[in-house]
Amino acid sequence: MIDVITVVNLSAIDLNLLHVLAVTLEERSATRAARRLGVTQSAVSNALARARELLGDPLLVRDGRGMAPTPAAEELLPELAAAMAQVRSVVEHRRTFDPRSSTRELTLACADNSQIADVPLVAAALAREMPLARLRVVSIDALIASGGLAQGGIDAAIVLRRRDPGLRVAALYRDPTVGVVRRDHPVVGRRLTRSAFPRLGFIDVHITLGRPGRGHALVERAFRAQGLVRRIALVVPGFAPAAMAAAGSDLVACMPRRAAQALASHLPLRVVELPVADLGHEMWLAWHERTHKDPAAACLRKAIVQALRAPEGRPDPG
Secondary structure, eight states: OOOTTTSSGGGGGHHHHHHHHHHHHHOOOOOHHHHHHSSHHHHHHHHHHHHHHTTTTTOOOTTTTEEOOOOOHHHHHHHHHHHHHHHHHHHHHHHHHTTTTOEEEEEEOOOOHHHTTTHHHHHHHHHHHHHHOOOEEHHHHOOOOHTTTGGSSSEEEEEEOOOOOEEEEEEEEEEEEEEEEEHHHHHOBBOTTTGGGGGGGGEOOOOOOBBBBBBHHHHHHHHHHHHHOOEEEEEESSSSHHHHHHSSOOOOOEEEEEHHHHHHHTEEEEBBBBBTTTTTTEEEEEGGGGGTHHHHHHHHHHHHHHHHOOOTTTOOOO
16 A cells, blocks of 8 residues: 655645546546547546656556556555545535534523523524434623634524624624612612612622623613613623622512513512613624534524514524
């Protein structure tokens, strides 16, 4: 057997060259190989010359009107044919992607409000599309630390809308911001009134890298526009710990309604309206151009859209 691995840089090998060589060895004729490949005979001859140089063997020698393989070529042919079959199998498997049998791991990045309210719905929808796949959920911190959607490793994200280069987005839903207090709160009733605002302590949530993010800034601006200033008594890195703290104190937490309702179904909490009209966030599905054509990633996007999209929002999810 010709050993080329120890003397050749494999990254420099032209895969098509090996394909032409395999067909020529099978046909034992440059003319028939050219006909089968749909190229000229000179193209086959040129490829054969390059293969001889690559492998350091004549490979095929003239024998009457045909060509006879050398002993090295006889030994090479079955392994080369098997390698080409494996390459075809890889390509055909991708072209005939079967979501029902795929065991792919797909990664979704989102903040903990989506982890609480959205991930259960997405997981159920993905299980219907790809029953053998695995869904991996990571934080927004992990998304940032990994270099974002462009760098690989994360297939999609549920975020506030972004306009980064190469990024595709689709609208999912609008999530109003509400207050969360313990059920027997001594000051707050069904609504958090303007008059009660100065007497209350608030829980602030810094999700991204432990610092206030875009969503936090939108809420803070809306409050200040109405002359309302929160007295922050506690800062936590997520909405789940904020809800736990609110359930055990007189503090008030502000959070997206979907997460608030999910947490209130498990904790002694009440969801209350805030004294600011139309406060909330538009949530979007985001993915990078590099995964746009990936069939498994497309299945994940389909599951997210099916599970979360509001009926009125119908952009094409890709």
